[in-house]
Amino acid sequence: MIWNPLAECQSLKDRQRLQSDRLGTLVDRVYRRVPFYRQKMDALGIKPSDIQSIADIAKLPFTSKDELRQTYPYGLLACRREELVEIHTSSGTTGTPVVGAYTAADIELWSEVMGRTLTMAGCKKGDTVQNAYGYGLFTGGLGVHYGARKIGANVIPISSGNTRRQLAIMKDFGTTLLACTPSYALYMAESAREEGFDLKDFPLKAGCFGAEPWSSGMRSQIEASLGISAHDIYGLTEIIGPGVSAECSCKEGLHVNEDVFYPEIIDPLTGQPLPDGQKGELVITSLTREGSPLIRYRTRDITYLIRETCSCGRTTVRMHRLLGRTDDLLIIRGVNVFPSQIEHVLTRIEGTQPHYQIVVDRGATYLDEIEVHVEVEEAIFSDVTGTLEKLKKTIHDELKSELGLSALIKLVEPKAIQRSEGKAKRIIDKRTL
Amino acid sequence: MIIKQISIFMENTTGRLAETTALLAGAGINLRAISIADTADFGILRMVTDKPDETLALLRGSGMTARETDVIGVEVQDHPGELARVMALFRDEGINIEYLYASLERKKEMAVIIFKVALVEKSLEMLTRSGYTTVSSF
Incomplete structure (x- = not known):
């Protein structure tokens, strides 16, 4: 099933027109409202009127994580403070935390893209979602929560940790979809065995796993030991949290919600855009965010884009599972x-x-x-x-x-x-x- | 009197002791007393040799982490109850012993107990007062 066929199966021409419109509106708005962006564009001699189509995006300056830190906490806000309804931040272990500021429309957007994500894993109304991502400033917990609510699934907000309780809840409430880190999924399967039961006997059918890099070998291990279909999901606090991209049942790359999060791949050294299929740094523009939209944000994650239409019917571009980092960050x-x-x-x-x-x-x-x-x-x-x-x-x-x-x-x-x-x-x- | 004990840091790996003792043998250094303190992943080899300065230089020169520590060597009679008498002295004086090990001195038919204590001067004074002989080498 596809949650939003209109957006996810749109013709390339229609999508490009939509992306172009949204980019124009975004640039116009941040140029007027965010001094940080105006100064950067002025320095390059770029005016909002220079951005006529999505192809013009390469004219715009990049935004880096360091700049997000320098403007902490509200420096990149593109709306009025009273329009905000929620704040998330990164853990801040690598320095000043980075901020995600959400208006009501941003939360609606987040719910929508997480609805698409969960649907890609086969989740629908009637399913019971055990959400073992941490609830709090970390975006994993609430992101999955909003997505589950959006599609009308039943969500158990158990949060992370306490494995024994996770297993008891999973058994008693008949969880059908598990959301957590991939390593925690394996740990749960192992703990279940120690307690004398097998997760394969449970009604669990799928899982959405992210927040850390994992391999195809690990996927096979998860699928075999939990008896489920395991889906990779990707996102980052700066852009929205989880919901940037996710795997459908074909599992041949993660579908990027490119109608709202426009991806580019660049050479991390020169900043030059690279053609589809070539490995480089993922750069994302959040086209419709109101609170903290980012223009050409350098994620430091390495991947490549797959443009061919997927056999699931979605026309959105896919990104390969993460292949590394441009810095020496360990997750x-x-x-x-x-x-x-x-x-x-x-x-x-x-x-x-x-x-x-x-x-x-x-x-x-x-x-x-x-x-x-x-x-x-x-x-x-x-x-x-x-x-x-x-x-x-x-x-x-x-x-x-x-x-x-x-x-x-x-x-x-x-x-x-x-x-x-x-x-x-x-x-x-x-x-x- | 003070004995200069040499100690080295060792990972718990097979053959490490064989290498170290062979190194000492090659330099003609005689081990007079030796002890190993071990934990799950590392050990500390402590030794008294006939040439402490040379031992230290040799071990450092071969890339090991080595240090010299002042310890006390007490001669005691080699029969039952002698160590217990010395221990009682330390207890009564309130001196904490960090570790100890022993060696036999054949020439005099005495045992030499090596003590590592925080209060070296106080311990020496106590032992002399109680009629014990401390040695600087043996």
């Missing part, structure tokens, strides 16, 4: 961490620049696990085991309180950490994407 259990932040914490604890290595793996529990290996130099070495154990605990606790990350700390001998060309290899990511 661990939904927490965003840069290695430099871990280094900062270590430096502060020991008063010296330590040699360290970060190892990320998806362990036996299927959840992302992070190990931080710290070389024991003379400055921190003690002949008493208790002192070293205490150091391990301090590092663990500091990382936990600073970054919200529970890492396994391992003390290693000096030079145990592989150095390449004099520079230590800091990150080993063993997760297969």
